[in-house]
Amino acid sequence: MEFLELLSPAFFLLAAAGAIIGIVFGAIPGMTATMAVAVCLPLTYTLGLQEGLALLLGLYVGGISGGLVPAILLNIPGTPSSITTTFDGYPMAQRGEAERALKICIVASLVGGIFSALVLFFFAPVLADFAIKFSYVEKFLMIFFALTVIASLSKNIVMGVFSGLLGVLLSLIGSYDVSDGGNGEYRLMLPFMEPYLAFGFSLLPVLIGLFGISTIIEEAEKGAKESSQEDKVNLTKGKPFRFSVFKGQVGNLLRSSSIGTFIGMLPGIGGSAASILAYTQQKNLSKQPHKMGTGEPEGLVASESANNGLTGGALIPLLSLGIPGDSTTAVLIGAFTLQGLQVGPLFIGENIDTWYSMITALMFANVVMFVVMFYAIRYIAKVVLIPKFILYPIIVMMCTVGAYAINYGIMFDVWTLFIFGVAGWIFTKIGIEVAPLVIGFILGGSAEVYFVKSLESYGEYTVLFTKSPIAMVLWGLIVLSIVVSFMIHKKSKQHSGESK
Amino acid sequence: MFDWFISLNSVTIDFDTSHQFFPRIIMTLLLVLGSLILLANIRPVWRAIRSGRYQFFVRNADFFRLLVTLVLIPVYFWSMDAIGEVLPNMGLGFLLASIPFVFLMSMLYCHERTRRNITIITANAVIAPTVVWGVLYHLFLVSMP
């Protein structure tokens, strides 16, 4: 246990500081875990290897977790992967159960984080070998599977699918990116848009535009009235948090954590798919699927345990293949190279002490995240008590900072915020559903690459079905998911019929 | 016959035009679904619009606040870019545009412009952007216009 000597008090202090700073970054709408890691990367240059990694891993865990706060309180996903947290979190907050929702999410986050750290520790090399069995075809099917959530999520199935496809189309605007293997040609836009949209709309500004700015426009239309006195005190009116809420959720916790870890492990799928997929699964298996999306704890559990499960998962290919599993780990790779450390299939064996200390930092950061958030929540939840005339300008300002900074200073990303703010406001009025649209937008780009590349490299359609046993299993899941979501729709129609 | 089936299965994607392949599929699906939706709903929707049951704006919409919001935000974005151009790489575009923006938007949304509220608004408009600028731009070196 030589690595114990490497663990100084500074090591733990930095991991804790990282977790706390990460939470703040994650909690500010528009700031993400990736950004937190990116801005602190230069700091690690002066720190030692172990300390630097402790700080960055803390930021990673904190940043992913912090995203749940605005998702619940303001209906704005703090990071793209907390999008599914808004579905049940915000309705709960509106019922006065903000504190309960936050605490459920924090516990779920802790479970997901610890679970994935353990998986990383015990199974990283084995799982990495499994991950490389996923070629273009299997990756496309995974994304297709995640897209099936659109069917179950939408209020009206035809409109929902239409909105989802519209989201996919929006994500394709710009060039067919060469860095994804495309040919770099532009499509779906007019020549005057080329300088701005060469790489399409960025995800984060689109997301906070659709959720954040459009809400503010809607409120302005309604006159931005402050809620009345009795509404205001409703912070404590709702059900209090009890650990018993997790009764019957153990399966959900484990499944969603595994899904998160697994998606994190597959390079190129993108972190947000994790919570989307976990949410789909929970909805498919739930006893009361029609209630999900109206403020059910099980939705929160699925979403948050999956997106923290991502952290350990995304580190698996990084540390055992040298390939980042998501955008944050892509930045982390920079920390290794800055320290002159090479990541690849031999990393763990050659740097066993660093490996142990990374796992330690990851576990510790999760615990710090839990303790800090669990006890700070009471104060954080008070955000909803701030009057609108103070809160809204600040939200717009913070969204602006985040949009501008997400790609290191591009003004068009700020305009994207406004474009999608207005679009989101109009969408809801003409029946286009925003949640399916966003999911289409998130997954559209990778769906294209893996679909086109599958056909391009194998030259036949049937490969999509027959490529491997994994592909067939995935098809089974896809069909099941679609069938179940149709049944859910039928059932909920009956329900509403009965209540009439 | 069997060969014909086999040939149905094969697909060649020309790399030079592959950027159109997927968008075309999506657009076709959108067109099909779109016309389906239109066909199924055009009459009831049209009736609803004619009879006034469907309205684009919410009932008793606050057009003043809505319109000013829709103007204020673009002006804010434009001005921070413009200021950032004159005073480059110091994050001043953000700071100098945010202070008036936060102030004006707060005033717009505030219903009871009491002396107390105005004091809070003014203090907030100065403090909040300055703190953000100080912490994020100077401490964390986050990019700002």
Next chain:
Amino acid sequence: MKKLFQSSSLVLMAACALAPVAAYAADNPIRGNIRVVIGSTSTGGDTYQAAAIITEALAKKIDTNIKVDAVGFSAGYQALERVPSGNTLMIFHDQAYLGYLYGQKGYEDPFAKWNIGPSFAINPGNGYLVSKNSPYKNMDEILNAAGNGKTVRVAIQPGGVSEIGYTAMKNAVRLAYPGQEDNLVALNTGSQSDKNQALFDGLADVINGSVQANEQYTRLPADDQKAMDFVWLTAKASTIGQANPNGMGETSRDQLMQYASGLGVNIPMDADSDFTFDKEFFFLYNKRMSPEAIKFLDNALAEVFADGEVQETLKKSFFIPNFRTSAEAQQHLKAKSDSYAKIINSLHK
């Protein structure tokens, strides 16, 4: 000119009033903080790393704040175009002209559009790999196989640095076996992960990769599906020869030299010269940037290199330090671009 002076003095006044923390070297014609945009959107990649190292040294030398922003080439060019004062600079590599030569969208002729600034480092790691159980053991076997009618698939990212070595291979087949060059087929993929995956899936016979990203794969046992071998490093042997003797990971410099252009591997460019490709990092300036500013940065960087510290930092991260002033870099890169243009065009029909 007068107007420029006025506006810059206005900037100076404002800067002094509002940012008293920043102090300036007395003769610095660039007033205020400097933003360096890079042609890559990744903060984990080699462009960011090279830019971070050089700007840190430069910032210390001229006593100014310099921030590196990974905005990508498209947004980078826009930012550069807007600011002629020298407050926005760009750092990019050979992709700047290769993207143009390959006709990629969004690229223009950098020699016409920008001022080429100093070059400062080379990443010697660009190369090609095969699977360890591949029938091909070296470049000769690959080229001969293609020449004799066998299809060889090469996974690359089209339109730039990753493709230029493939173009050279194709050109080599054309020279030795005229008309057979189309047996070498490009498999267009994106990230390194996609290229590796193409090799694991058996979709590609040869992949583009790098010493930094793939060295550990070459040390895996042959029965591992992931095991790979280098067949070619495109950098000049004399360039790799300047690296630290320990090379990268467990592969020493001398071992790497076996795959280097002109030493272990000879890919002909034409009848009398060999093809080599050093991936060089250099500055790009706005066309209207003043000669004083250009000269000032030239001198400052020359001093940075004269101090000798930055070379060590670069070498530690497997870069080869290589300083050229703007004028020298302009001439050198133009010549390099012209020579590659020849082979790219010779393959166009």
